[in-house]
Amino acid sequence: MTRVLIVGAGPAGIRAAEAVAKAGLRPIVVDEAARAGGQIYRRPPEGFRRAAATLYGSEAVKAQRLHDLFDAMVKAGQVEHLPEHSVFALRDGVAHVAGAGGGRRIPYDRLILATGATDRVVPVPGRQSAGVYTLGAAQIALKAQGMALGRRIVLAGSGPLLTLVAVQLIKAGAGVAAVLDTSSYADQIWGAAGMALARPRVTLRGLRMRAALGRLYHADARLVRIATDDQGRIALHLQDARGRPQDTPCDAVAMGWHLRAETQLADLAGARFVWSMDWAQWLPQADPMGRAGPGLYLAGDGVRILGADAAERAGTLPAQACLQDLGHPVAGTGALLRQVARLDRFGRAMARAFPWPAPQVHALPDTTILCRCEGVTVGDLRAAADLGGAEANRVTSIGRIGMGRCQGRYCQLAAAELIARQVGCPVPDAGRLRGQPPVRPVPIAALLEAEEG
Incomplete structure (x- = not known):
């Protein structure tokens, strides 16, 4: 068989x-x-x-x-x-x-x-601090263990998951201090038109969820840094849509820019x-x-x-x-293809509504931790790009970006953006990191004791 x-x-x-x-x-x-x-x-x-x-x-x-x-x-x-x-x-x-x-x-x-x-992640200064998670981690803790990762949580990033996790946490009784979206209302309105044409009911449901957040939700936020002290207190420093500095005290931050x-x-x-x-x-x-x-x-x-x-x-x-x-x-292949094509139109419109915040990545200070696995900073990457040119794997061999346990899952996209910016080329020309086995950390015993199933 x-x-x-x-x-x-x-x-x-x-x-x-x-x-x-x-x-x-x-x-x-x-x-x-x-x-x-x-x-x-x-x-x-x-x-x-x-x-x-x-x-x-x-x-x-x-x-x-x-x-x-x-x-x-x-x-x-x-x-x-x-x-x-x-x-x-x-x-x-x-x-x-x-x-x-x-x-x-x-x-x-x-x-x-x-x-x-x-989770698709944008580095923010201070994100390596205790109490900083991804949106996916916050959702896993809620679904798998019935717990919130803090008593006063700030959610930041962009995309439908940002709203969904916020609503789920509030419904579960968690304390959500703020929901900070880096996308602008202009982007969201432009994308929402295409989303509504492809899937009007889903779009309406998303708008209702957003409305339920009320004054907790803030669009066009620029995340400046996450500050902590020796008592474990956290504050997320940002600029609002008008460029005014704002501080949001909290005890946990969950971030993600769609997937x-x-x-x-x-x-x-x-x-x-x-x-x-x-x-x-x-x-x-x-x-x-x-x-x-x-x-x-x-x-x-x-x-x-x-x-x-x-x-x-x-x-x-x-x-x-x-x-x-x-x-x-x-049987039924034609109908499935048509359904997926409609869902694809919805997805592309959603990507326009909640874009990847490239300008925020470009503006990162050199001291920002880019690769948490290896402790590589944005400055380290820029220096490696000056030596290695516009090729991600060459830059990796010099600066170790993406060589940690996650193999670039959480830093590769920001790294490509920074490499391209540093050498003056389109982001696709920076290339992508090659996949390497093992794609997950595994015990040595799993390598030594493998037997055919």
């Missing part, structure tokens, strides 16, 4: 597994979480008492439906699920996987990557990449069905940042492409 490996058990991975299982194949689904659902529909531990409506709000029905679907497939033996396992390398049709029991090798004939996305596609495994699997002007990041190339190479299929936010609704459809499509290539009949 053809061996189909699916990496990721979020909305895209679950729908891909459903399509493959319906065709009579039994896919292996590897996921880093203890329970399927992905980041957007992250599930709390067994026995957790908070209701789905509290955890997921308006998306509770969708979340519960996906959870039940996946659990039923696993119970029926249609899917082999490997929770709390991480694929850290791919080579010659074999996935190298680490889990609690050590390492193992999983051969595959077809690979569907549904790796999702992570960054998780692409390391796609890189190792041989996908080609192209710079997206809409999303200001490198994205893997795939056809409308998700084909990215022989036996390689990409699903969900790991190839296009479109959100959970699109991820479900964009999980089914790559699975259908895989089945078509294996000679299995599939």
Whole structure:
């Protein structure tokens, strides 16, 4: 029987597994979480008492439906699920996987990557301080543990996740001091028109959530620095839309500028990449069905940042492409393609509404920590760019940017912006950091004890 490996058990991975299982194949689904659902529909531990409506709000029905679907497939033996396992390398049709029991090798004939996305982060002076998190981290703590990361929290960045996390925290009873958006009202109005044309109901729901924030929300904010003292107190210093300095005392800051596609495994699997002007990041190339190479299929936010609704459809499509290539009949492909095209229009309009704040990156002082893993400052990077020129990997070899445990996930985009600015070239010409195994930190035992699964 053809061996189909699916990496990721979020909305895209679950729908891909459903399509493959319906065709009579039994896919292996590897996921880093203890329970399927992905980041957007992250599930709390067994026995957790908070209701789905509290955890997921308006998306509770969708979340519960996906959870039940996946659990039923696993119970029926249609899917082999490997929770709390991480694929850290791919080579010659074999996935190298680490889990609690050590390492193992999983051969595959077809690979569907549904790796999702992570927070896209802009360095802010002082972000290395205790009490500073990403929006995703704040959301994980709320969903998985039922806790807020502070009693007086400032949320900063841009994109729908900023509003969503703020509303979720307030609904859970957390103290939100301010919601600071670096995008302007002008950008948001321009983008919202395209969003409303593509998905009017979703756009209206987002506007209602924004309205619920009231005076907590501030647009066109410029984040200056995060200050802390020896007592653990924090203050976020900013300039408002009129350029006036403002201080917001708090005990926690959560930041994020929409999302960054998780692409390391796609890189190792041989996908080609192209710079997206809409999303200001490198994205893997795939056809409308998700084909990215022989036996390689990409699903969900790991190839296009479109959100959970699109991820479900964009999980089914790559699975259908895989089945078509294996000679299995599939149905409904045309309708799914049209739906994803509409969702793609919505996503591009959303990117225009909440743009990557390149001017803020350009203005960073030299002392700002850019790479928290290696302690590399913005000044270090600028000096390395003067020596290495406009090529990210050459600059990395000189200045160690992106050589830490996250492999550039949280600093590469800002680094490319700074390199391009320093040498006077377009950002795409700075290139991207090459993916390197292991894509996640793994115990040495996982490398020594790997056995074929």
